[in-house]
Amino acid sequence: MKQRSKLFISIVAAFTLLSACNEQTTAPAKQPVANKEQQKKQAPLELTPVESTNQPFTISLLPKFSLEAEEPGKDVVMHESEQEQWMRIELLPKEAKDQIETYAKERATAVSEQATPFEGTLPFEDAIVYEAPVDDSVVYIIGVTGDAPMFLTVFTKKEDNWLEPFMTMAKTIKRTATIENETGEQTSESFYTYKSSNQPFQANILDGYQAEAIEPGKDMIFLDEEKSSMTVELIDEGADWSLIAEQAEQYVKASSKDGTVEKITWTKGTRLNGADVYKSAIADGEVYVFVVKNGTPMRLTIFVQQTNELDPFLQMAETIDRID
Structure with a gap:
C-alpha cells in the first residue's frame, strides 16, 4: 500500500504539472489583451x-x-x-x-x-x-x-x-450521463472523456476522479493517493487466457491478507458481463481483478478501501472503448 501511495503522489504531481502547462486562454476578436500586472489584480471568476x-x-x-x-x-x-x-x-x-x-x-x-x-x-x-x-x-x-x-x-x-x-x-460545459447504480436507480453523473496516450482506448471519467498513464500498457484511474484506484490493461488478440487467469489469481493471492482468493463470474453490466473476477480482502480494503474476454479484452485491477467505492469504477469501466 505504501508503494501505491508513493505512485499516486507522483501521478498527482505530474497530472497537476501537465494541467498547468496545458491551460488555454481565449482571445476574443478586436479585444485588447490585459498585461500580466492587470491579470494579477483581477479577482477570481465567480462561476x-x-x-x-x-x-x-x-x-x-x-x-x-x-x-x-x-x-x-x-x-x-x-x-x-x-x-x-x-x-x-x-x-x-x-x-x-x-x-x-x-x-x-x-x-x-x-x-x-x-x-x-x-x-x-x-x-x-x-x-x-x-x-x-x-x-x-x-x-x-x-x-x-x-x-x-x-x-x-x-x-x-x-x-x-x-x-x-x-x-x-x-x-465548463460537461455532459451528464444517466447511470444505473447498484439499487437499479437512474442517476445523472458529470464526466469528462479521457483518451489514453498510452493505450488505444478512451473512457468516460466521473468528476472527482483522475486518469493517467503510469507505464507502457497501463493506465490508472484514481480518486486520490490514499483511497481507491483502477488499473486498465488492454489485452491483445491471441493472448494466452490461461496464463492471464493464472497471473490474476496469483496477484490477488499475493495481495491478500490471508492467502484466500474468491473467483466469481460477473453477471452485471454490458462490457463486464461474463468477466472472470478474482477478489480478496487486503490489509486496508479489498482487491479485485477483472479478466474481460469479450468486447474490449482487458484486465482491470481495482483497489478499494470500502465496498461502496467499487461501483463508480465499474461505471467507468463500462464506458471503455478500444479506438485502434
Missing part, C-alpha cells in the same frame, strides 16, 4: 454551476447570466440586461463529429456571405470556427469535434465583443 433541463449537460455561468431552454435540443445563455448578446448550445451525437466541418461552413455562409474562418484562439482542442459579420454584429459558429461534439453559436457586437466571457462559460 455558478447550472444543469440544463433540456439537454444532458451542466455549465458554470458568470454573474447575471442565465441558462434557458430555447427548444428541444437547444439551450441559450443570456445576460439579464444585454439580451442582444447570447450563446446557443446544441449537443450532438458522437457520430456527428465527422460532419461538423461541413455543417459549420454551411451555417456560417447562411448567416453571411462574408463569413470567414476564425483566426483567434478558443479553449477547445478540436473545433471548426467561423465568424460571420452582420451589420454592427458578428456571429461565431463553433463546431466542437471532439468525443463530445456540439455546436456553439455566439451572437455578439463588433465593438463590444463578448466572445471571451461566453467561451469562459462554454469551456
